[in-house]
Amino acid sequence: MGDKLLILGAGVDRTTGIDFPLANTLLADVTRYLDGPGKSVDEALRAMLPGLRFSFNNMIARAVDKIATRDTHEQKAMVQRVQEVIKNLPPGKENVHKHGELIIRLFNKLASIAEQSYLDDETEALIREVFPVDADDLIDSDSILDIHKLSLSDTFKTVLKRTLKIGLSGDRHEVAAALGADMLNIENLLIEKFLGFYNDKPSDIKNYLYISWSLWAYLVAKQKEVICTHSGKLLPFYGTLPKDLRAITLNYTAFLQQHLGDSTVYFHGGLADYVRMDTRDLLPIENILDCDPATFIREIIAPNVDVVSEDLRQQKHVIPALVPPLKLKPILSHRYIELWGKASEWVRNAQHIVVIGYSFNNADEHFNDILRSHPNSKIDIVVPEATSEYFLSRMEKIFGTAAAQYSKVTVNGHNALQAKKVRLIGVTAAEVDVMKLFGA
Structure with missing residues (x-):
């Protein structure tokens, strides 16, 4: 063997x-699950995590606010993804095509501002000629504009927010999915929040617990659905x-x-284990194929979690055994x-x-x-x-x-x-x- x-x-x-979704569309599926059949999961997690402010819908505003701080190559990658999508749209999707053209035009304008702000060789040479002694002190950046401090207009923000919200709804919208694949990628979100365990940020830890157990609950429910559908068959x-x-x-x-x-x-890692973070014990979940996520969170996970203490050393955290990507x-x-x-x-x-x-x-x-x-x-x-x-x-x-x-x-x-x-x-x-x- x-x-x-x-x-x-x-x-x-x-x-x-x-028919499991890929990682770049997972967040939309998890959101719809929590708003529908997984509502009891959301309630159980919020009861376990008092003071939690996180929601996937509110995350859209933060994702849009960060757009201007992204490097030019990241913005161009988003444009290319949307271009690829609208190029392959089937007939009858003219409105989606126009939506994609709008997104591309907006991002290209943002990228052109960033590119034009770079300090070209001719400008650098003139600075060195005018200030020959302290030119190196003056040239402390490769740009004449700090693109990261730019603020997007309400027009740009509103277009992006509405597009991303379409992606979290039940409607199939190719442009929204292409944009959300990067801006609303649940794996990127898990990476960002997991770092809270290393830099002692209680809010990030609390958010990670909510996001990871929401993802776990959705995958367990989806897994059960697949097995029930094929009961008695291969x-x-x-x-x-x-x-x-x-x-x-x-x-x-x-x-x-x-x-x-x-x-x-x-x-x-897998769905059938969870980890206690202070002892790093890997604990099994019995009968994972029949597990009811909300009941398991309420009866097993919640008693093992304590995020109330101001002293992080006194807190207790257990997370699904899903290794962050x-x-x-x-x-x-x-x-x-x-x-x-x-x-x-x-x-x-x-x-x-x-x-x-x-x-x-x-x-x-x-x-x-x-x-x-x-x-x-x-x-x-x-x-x-x-x-x-x-x-x-x-x-x-x-x-x-x-x-x-x-x-x-x-x-x-x-x-x-x-x-x-x-x-x-x-x-x-x-x-x-x-x-x-x-x-x-």
Whole structure:
């Protein structure tokens, strides 16, 4: 069994019939859950966290206020995302297209102000000529305008706020989703608030507890819904996996362990555990597949949380065992050192590795490095964008193989690219036969 290793990313849980959202749309789904079927979860968390001021809707105003402080390249990335979306809009979406054009125009004006403020070579030369002695003291910045201190007009703010609120509503709006993918990314929010545990900020800690347990509750409820829908039937993708595998997942859902049992490593933690932050104990949640999130928070979590004391050392915090997506992984519990060590050992010992639904994001650099440091395995990578220019450039950073070194091949009838021991197969998880892939 040890010669075959399966690695799963978020794309697998996007399979039809499972339909979990990706991280960049999670916040909208969590918000709708808390406003609807998860209202009792919101009530339980606010009772547990007296004085909590945080809400996902109020977060929009803060996100908009920070727009002017973003670097030009970040603003341009937002523009490119919206441009890509409106370019691929189907017929009948003229209003959404116009909405996208408006957003692009506003951001381009902001970016042009930032670019024009840079100190050009000619201006710098003139400063040095006029003030030859103390020019270095005068030139203390590469800009003549502090873009970070600019205040956006009400027009700009209102357009952005209304667009983002559409993204948190139940309506499908491609431009709002593209903008929210960056400005309202729940993973970025978790990273920002998790730092409160390190710099002793009680408000950030309280916000992290609320956000992380809200996310946990939504995922548990969604997981239960999927399992109920497929009761008595094979679960899409997971139900077809061969049993003689070891597997590492970067997802939180219990679907993999339900199928393969102990032959699994949950690299980013999972829904079935929680962590007490002062002792770093990793504690199990019994019967996670039948768990009612609001009841569990009220009866188990709330008695173990105390955020009232002014002295942080007297407070008690327990958080879901969901490892925040930081490039530098925080050690929530010593158990994760053991799990990451086991994952590295499994990668090192595997002769054939199949990676499905994982896009090698920069936030997962810790895991990427494990794959990078064990280059002797045969590796198949299955993801829809596997043969795109962007993905090939990512592969060059991971495996050091230039795009020009890949040759076109077919693998089990699918178009693919191959260089040395790496094959890139551009299909979804639902389209691939894992058993055949390990045999190919």
